Amino acid sequence: MHCEEAIASYRERAHDMLEPGSLSGMRLGVYQHSSVAAELLVQVLRSLGASVVAVGKTGTFVPVDTEAVDAATIAKLKKWVREFGLDAIVSTDADADRPLIADENGDLLRGDLVGLATALFLKADTIVTPVTSNSGISKALGFAVQRTKVGSPFVIEAMEALHGAGGVIVGFEANGGVLLGSDCVVNGKTLTALPTRDSFLPILAVLSTMASTKKKLSRLRGLWNLPVCASDRLQNFPAESSRRLMDHLASRNALQHFLASFGTVAEIDETDGLRARMLSGEIIHLRPSGNAPELRCYSEASTESRAMAIVASTLQGAHAFALTDEIEDL
Template identity: 55%
Template sequence: MKFGTSGLRGLSVDLKGQASALYATAFGRYLLDSGMARHGDALLIGQDFRDSSPEIAVNCTDALAGLGFDVYDCGSVPTPALALYGLQQKAACLMVTGSHIPADRNGIKFYRPDGEIDKADEAAITGEATKLDRASFAFEPRGTKPQDRSAECLAAFRDRNANILPTGALTGLKVGVYQHSTVARDLLVELLEHFGATVVPFGRSETFIPVDTEAVSKETIAKLKDVARQHRLDAVVSADGDGDRPLVADETGTPLRGDLLGLIAANFLGATSVVTPVTSNSGIEAAGRFSVVRTRVGSPFVISGMQEARAAGQTHVAGFEANGGVLSASDFEVNGHVLRALPTRDCFVPILATLSLAALKRQPLSILAASFHLPLAAADRLENFPVETSGRLMAFLRAGPTNLAAFLQPIGEVGSVSDIDGLRVTLTDRRIIHFRPSGNAPEMRCYAEAESEGAAQGLLRAGLERIRWWAQAN
């Protein structure tokens, strides 16, 4: 088990055993020992549609009930819906989800009564789990029957989103919703129809399909393009497994970059200060109406940056990640209603903001995206890439400028380097290439920026090929 960029991750077969109960117990004890919760307090549990999630949720329910918590079952709901309900109820939450990673893996996201846990909380929970394990922790199922709060949880999130846009704001748009196995699938259809769009749902699956909105697979893009052409759609939208990362494709079925969706959402909210990771497009600073703070990759780092901005006196603070998930640390007034702060990733605000902008400007999404004049960017990853190998590669690249220069020699000459998270190299010809091990899975990620789509894709392919070459040679 390991905490990554957002939440605990591990193999499904392990989490279906006592590992999930171990970490749920560690989380519960941490809440009690720190004074953030007391015996008898409510604790909310949600889950995604993975085959392993119900069993893991049962283990966590039994473990937390055994500590004296009053456990509420919120069912299969988007992670931001669970987080919002937790804030409203002042209750800690636990979301069983592996987000976008394959079905043979799963995970758990933890929320304090005041929001998503941070890196210090992760360390404390890990320490508690280690102590329990060393004390020969043994889990015994209790058969706990939690109270069902799924309807209330979903209703609260539906109400939050139902007033974001004016009535009929999406009238005239024909939008496909790729439903696959995301827990956001039904609410996406409902909300788009609520705002007047003509909706074409497709691709619903009863088995889990991993959709990474930051590195959309060729198979998924082919599906989106086929449906967009067949139904003459203005856009296609979707989300990852737990509904906190958006996917928006234009009228051709071509996905828009997540950081562009975040940029649009930040402008839509009226943010004056935005926090985003170093992997977001380098053109964000010039394209928005706000100041920008860059962080390491992962929602805990973005949340920490937003908190610092608030502490410094900023009053309209939002954040987004390169995957498009939008967070807010301030209340914002939109469409005459107050949108309360929700400091966790959310796919709904960026989807609605982007579609409403297209409807308002009466422009195809492809034209709208090009109007922001961001450098062309591409991203992909090598899956099943051993963590040990990625660690050795990064150590080699960081050992000195000679190693990095030799590694990149077939690609270009090193200009400058940022080591905020992974290695982000600006070449002397102003192209950017970024190498970063995933924090969630055994994957090596590569990001590229250049003056054209072809150049960005070529740089990305070259970067991935150099990673493969080094792994085989070492």
């Protein structure tokens, strides 16, 4: 298939998801940067009735990490929503397989919540998602939930294993990447399975939910009543340093000492990295990146400030451990 044909096919797929004019009355920003979907996303949203303001287009590569958005990017998003009076601002990473969505205040909607909104939009029967996704996404929301290691190959493998069971299968990751594991009916039309990360489906699902419920995006979070999550990373953190830290924390006593400021460790999950649930219910998850010299940390708590503080403190502890370890090697 030629490039033009592929784009036309993808555009038609996006149009089939929503009724014409379904986004009428919405004022949306599209943060274009160096995304390969910069123009197509604007075109699709306008064709569905939205008033669109394109912002931030660049001629050089911009490394947007949808799971660890830097402070400078967040500041831009907040500036744009105020400047242009936006209901939401949407974007993708550079190769356009992961979405980035911010509400009317410029606050980001985490990728796992984007995935949840998509699953609800598609009336999913089963969700497949890594252990790093919000622990509140459970059977209580009406889905069967299967957890995997981090990475789309693991999500795809689990979706394929479930394919014979029937029903609508939706996979997603904490970075916002959504994968459709089965055919489903949307807007009276069949949306065929697409078991690869797709940014337009979750963007349109979230915007459609806003339009149909007539709720601001900031209000939708409250409907799900989930724990608050935060995540960040230590960049340029050698794989050997990650290995030594994880080996050290394999001891329950060492882990308890490392996390002592957060209380008592109640449960440990080693599906991918080290995920500790504290007696308080808070979660701290450390995981070496599989494709970069980085150590990632995820947390869950009752408030955003607490979740962010847990991540910051844990990464500080990891950095201090690595420095001490290096000194001992001298």
